[in-house]
Amino acid sequence: MNRPEELNTATHSELSQKLQDLSAPLMQQVIDAWIELKTQQPLVHIITNAVASNYVANVLLAAGASPAMIDNPFEAESFAGIASAISLNLGTPTSEQMQAMQIAAQTAQDLGKVWVLDPVGYGPILKWRSDMADALLQYHPAVIRGNASEIGALAGNQIQSKGVDSTISSESIYLQAQPLFEHAECIAISGESDFILCRSLNAVVQVNGGSDLQPKVTASGCALGALTAAYCAVSDSVAAGTVAAHIHFAIAGKKAHERANTAGSFNVAFIDEVYALNEEDLRQYTDFSILAL
Amino acid sequence: MNRPEELNTATHSELSQKLQDLSAPLMQQVIDAWIELKTQQPLVHIITNAVASNYVANVLLAAGASPAMIDNPFEAESFAGIASAISLNLGTPTSEQMQAMQIAAQTAQDLGKVWVLDPVGYGPILKWRSDMADALLQYHPAVIRGNASEIGALAGNQIQSKGVDSTISSESIYLQAQPLFEHAECIAISGESDFILCRSLNAVVQVNGGSDLQPKVTASGCALGALTAAYCAVSDSVAAGTVAAHIHFAIAGKKAHERANTAGSFNVAFIDEVYALNEEDLRQYTDFSILAL
Amino acid sequence: MNRPEELNTATHSELSQKLQDLSAPLMQQVIDAWIELKTQQPLVHIITNAVASNYVANVLLAAGASPAMIDNPFEAESFAGIASAISLNLGTPTSEQMQAMQIAAQTAQDLGKVWVLDPVGYGPILKWRSDMADALLQYHPAVIRGNASEIGALAGNQIQSKGVDSTISSESIYLQAQPLFEHAECIAISGESDFILCRSLNAVVQVNGGSDLQPKVTASGCALGALTAAYCAVSDSVAAGTVAAHIHFAIAGKKAHERANTAGSFNVAFIDEVYALNEEDLRQYTDFSILAL
Numbered sequence: 095m096n097r098p099e100e101l102n103t104a105t106h107s108e109l110s111q112k113l114q115d116l117s118a119p120l121m122q123q124v125i126d127a128w129i130e131l132k133t134q135q136p137l138v139h140i141i142t143n144a145v146a147s148n149y150v151a152n153v154l155l156a157a158g159a160s161p162a163m164i165d166n167p168f169e170a171e172s173f174a175g176i177a178s179a180i181s182l183n184l185g186t187p188t189s190e191q192m193q194a195m196q197i198a199a200q201t202a203q204d205l206g207k208v209w210v211l212d213p214v215g216y217g218p219i220l221k222w223r224s225d226m227a228d229a230l231l232q233y234h235p236a237v238i239r240g241n242a243s244e245i246g247a248l249a250g251n252q253i254q255s256k257g258v259d260s261t262i263s264s265e266s267i268y269l270q271a272q273p274l275f276e277h278a279e280c281i282a283i284s285g286e287s288d289f290i291l292c293r294s295l296n297a298v299v300q301v302n303g304g305s306d307l308q309p310k311v312t313a314s315g316c317a318l319g320a321l322t323a324a325y326c327a328v329s330d331s332v333a334a335g336t337v338a339a340h341i342h343f344a345i346a347g348k349k350a351h352e353r354a355n356t357a358g359s360f361n362v363a364f365i366d367e368v369y370a371l372n373e374e375d376l377r378q379y380t381d382f383s384i385l386a387l
Numbered sequence: 388m389n390r391p392e393e394l395n396t397a398t399h400s401e402l403s404q405k406l407q408d409l410s411a412p413l414m415q416q417v418i419d420a421w422i423e424l425k426t427q428q429p430l431v432h433i434i435t436n437a438v439a440s441n442y443v444a445n446v447l448l449a450a451g452a453s454p455a456m457i458d459n460p461f462e463a464e465s466f467a468g469i470a471s472a473i474s475l476n477l478g479t480p481t482s483e484q485m486q487a488m489q490i491a492a493q494t495a496q497d498l499g500k501v502w503v504l505d506p507v508g509y510g511p512i513l514k515w516r517s518d519m520a521d522a523l524l525q526y527h528p529a530v531i532r533g534n535a536s537e538i539g540a541l542a543g544n545q546i547q548s549k550g551v552d553s554t555i556s557s558e559s560i561y562l563q564a565q566p567l568f569e570h571a572e573c574i575a576i577s578g579e580s581d582f583i584l585c586r587s588l589n590a591v592v593q594v595n596g597g598s599d600l601q602p603k604v605t606a607s608g609c610a611l612g613a614l615t616a617a618y619c620a621v622s623d624s625v626a627a628g629t630v631a632a633h634i635h636f637a638i639a640g641k642k643a644h645e646r647a648n649t650a651g652s653f654n655v656a657f658i659d660e661v662y663a664l665n666e667e668d669l670r671q672y673t674d675f676s677i678l679a680l
Numbered sequence: 681m682n683r684p685e686e687l688n689t690a691t692h693s694e695l696s697q698k699l700q701d702l703s704a705p706l707m708q709q710v711i712d713a714w715i716e717l718k719t720q721q722p723l724v725h726i727i728t729n730a731v732a733s734n735y736v737a738n739v740l741l742a743a744g745a746s747p748a749m750i751d752n753p754f755e756a757e758s759f760a761g762i763a764s765a766i767s768l769n770l771g772t773p774t775s776e777q778m779q780a781m782q783i784a785a786q787t788a789q790d791l792g793k794v795w796v797l798d799p800v801g802y803g804p805i806l807k808w809r810s811d812m813a814d815a816l817l818q819y820h821p822a823v824i825r826g827n828a829s830e831i832g833a834l835a836g837n838q839i840q841s842k843g844v845d846s847t848i849s850s851e852s853i854y855l856q857a858q859p860l861f862e863h864a865e866c867i868a869i870s871g872e873s874d875f876i877l878c879r880s881l882n883a884v885v886q887v888n889g890g891s892d893l894q895p896k897v898t899a900s901g902c903a904l905g906a907l908t909a910a911y912c913a914v915s916d917s918v919a920a921g922t923v924a925a926h927i928h929f930a931i932a933g934k935k936a937h938e939r940a941n942t943a944g945s946f947n948v949a950f951i952d953e954v955y956a957l958n959e960e961d962l963r964q965y966t967d968f969s970i971l972a973l
Binding site: 144147148151152155156161162163164165166168169172173175176188190361362363364365366368369370 | 436437438439440441442478479480481482508512513514515516602603604605606649650651652654655
């Protein structure tokens with residue numbers, strides 16, 4: 095367990111115990127969320143990029159959610175109104191999608207619905223989308239999800255992103271992401287391990303698992319953002335929903351790698367495992383730690 | 388066989404015999420259509436949604452057709468002019484695609500070409516596309532294809548659609564879809580069984596088969612709409628072409644499920660079976676009934 | 681080996697020897713390029729069509745490159761500025777993508793970066809994109825890549841293209857493509873064998889391999905164009921990079937076909953083999969000839 099050196103409000107052992115006490119309830123919330131996802135099949139309003147759309151839809155269908163890509167400004171308000179959660183992704187925006195995202199985010203805020211922001215490629219090179227990401231923060235996403243480069247840059251660090259893939263590790267950035275609590279309840283940073291900063295828990299949940307082949311399949315992160323929205327729609331808390339989505343992915347990735355070790359086959363196996371996940375898998379394979387912030 | 392209780396123009400046994408007499412010729416037309424598809428490789432002009440485009444192209448290539456996604460308003464007229472059939476799908480429309488669809492539909496009508504309308508998400512929540520679907524009806528599609536929620540709503544029923552997936556069964560809606568004969572020769576309603584209303588036959592063809600995993604693969608319906616256009620381009624009649632496309636899908640789905648029972652693998656197996664279908668499969672696995680309207 | 685009958689500047693045997701002498705160094709350059717691709721993971725700025733985007737990204741990731749689809753006019757200049765190479769594809773252009781392509785091509789030229797043009801569907805039927813392809817030639821792509829119908833039409837021949845698939849063979853067209861040397865260093869024509877005209881070598885490299893299932897997977901050509909850009913970013917010469925990309929595809933296609941002989945499975949196996957290619961494969965399976973122009 096990686097832990098920051100300064101522990102402000104409690105002695106080391108008290109805090110350690112307190113964090114450990116959160117584990118069992120969180121595990122139960124994750125299982126409950128998974129059951130609810132299968133039962134409720136929440137309708138997720140998704141605006142995502144051209145690279146990701148087919149994959150994101152298939153991942154959500156496999157997981158048990160009901161995805162719908164409605165990305166024009168003329169229908170964004172009414173559809174956000176009936177959706178259970180909203181997922182906005184800035185991968186390959188068009189002018190019409192940009193308008194639709196603003197409308198969907200505002201509608202979500204007005205109606206008190208969970209929405210997830212995925213600021214793909216955020217950084218000084220991609221100014222148009224970065225300005226939009228900044229503007230969308232005013233509508234208070236429940237979750238901001240991205241890789242370490244994106245989250246680091248969004249949190250105000252000077253990071254030179256290389257395209258849309260991260261050049262830094264998720265672990266190195268999570269302590270710097272806390273300013274984003276001003277805008278969102280959870281900040282999820284994907285990487286070899288995922289780190290999910292939770293304002294309500296005042297802690298970081300480190301989720302382990304997955305596969306080193308995951309970055310070889312495009313749009314994995316985009317699908318994870320949309321699945322996070324789906325889980326948050328049916329969870330007790332945004333924290334539990336976000337953690338549940340990341341655990342679903344981590345287990346599916348780990349199990350897929352056990353039977354497929356090249357990129358194309360892994361891609362297929364991953365969807366299979368997203369679909370096949372069951373409660374026993376969740377109990378057996380879930381691997382997370384709760385760390386102090 | 389489900390049969391409406393009132394039989395207006397014939398005694399029960401006369402009508403029953405008449406419908407049965409249609410079966411053998413229709414089966415032969417389906418086989419002929421399949422042979423012609425492989426032989427002619429018809430060029431299909433497709434305007435479809437961002438989620439579906441890759442999948443639709445791969446399904447049509449696997450089946451033997453030649454798909455081309457030309458979805459800008461500047462080339463829609465000239466391309467519709469050389470295509471053998473046109474498939475228009477309202478899944479994730481952009482303003483430019485909307486213009487292109489109108490041009491393509493009008494060109495199809497002017498030139499007497501078969502075109503298929505897939506009114507994805509039709510209903511009161513998604514007004515922009517629904518208005519466009521209404522407007523496109525004036526160009527008289529040969530076939531309108533959708534799920535029960537969409538077709539029911541388009542036929543004038545008050546249905547609350549949940550996103551783009553159907554909330555009602557295809558069987559419960561087909562008797563209410565007849566007003567759409569004003570606009571189109573065939574109305575195809577996808578579901579656990581597919582129901583294809585054929586104006587020329589004054590009957591409904593119920594196609595059985597497929598797999599309950601089909602709804603777990605996004606864009607299956609979109610691909611079926613485009614394949615319907617391809618088949619209609621090479622068939623004796625719109626009815627035969629529409630039925631042939633649905634049978635091709637039903638058999639491929641059934642055979643794919645026999646060897647793959649999770650979402651990712653089923654997706655791959657389905658394309659394999661679309662590709663591998665042969666005349667023997669058609670004779671062995673085709674399962675349809677002709678019902679009175 | 682197919683060789684044109686007239687040999688202008690040398691006797692038959694002298695030229696034959698001269699071309700043969702080019703083989704071993706080219707083979708070594710191909711291997712070097714493959715090693716550099718894995719090592720450098722070049723960032724490729726890609727503007728491509730809706731059908732292809734997911735597949736292109738997955739192929740490039742599998743090969744070892746770092747693809748990023750940035751297709752809006754507001755970010756095209758800055759992103760082209762940090763990319764190692766640029767790939768522009770005219771498959772399903774939107775007005776915004778058209779603007780972005782012009783900006784990216786001009787930026788590439790200004791900064792002396794390699795860019796690849798894939799004039800999908802070029803011909804008299806699809807005038808909007810064809811005019812854009814003509815306009816983009818002024819920015820001097822390093823490579824123009826297409827099928828025989830597209831390259832033939834771009835080179836000024838009167839060819840009736842059938843949609844976006846070729847109606848003529850790559851072999852029949854390569855001798856007519858030389859006028860395109862005015863614009864580009866390499867002209868790559870895909871088909872049963874690929875023919876790569878190289879201005880610097882004053883020769884054509886014929887690459888054999890692949891699979892007859894390749895045309896059954898949509899966007900193969902689009903992915904090859906983007907991979908060509910990736911290879912050119914890390915190669916000694918544009919010729920070596922272009923040949924290396926085509927050899928990578930030819931071997932992966934051949935090996936994929938050995939274990940998958942239907943369209944869906946072949947698609948997955950192809951990505952697997954793009955990922956798994958190693959130096960031994962390159963030495964064992966590479967099959968090219970160098971022909972006089």
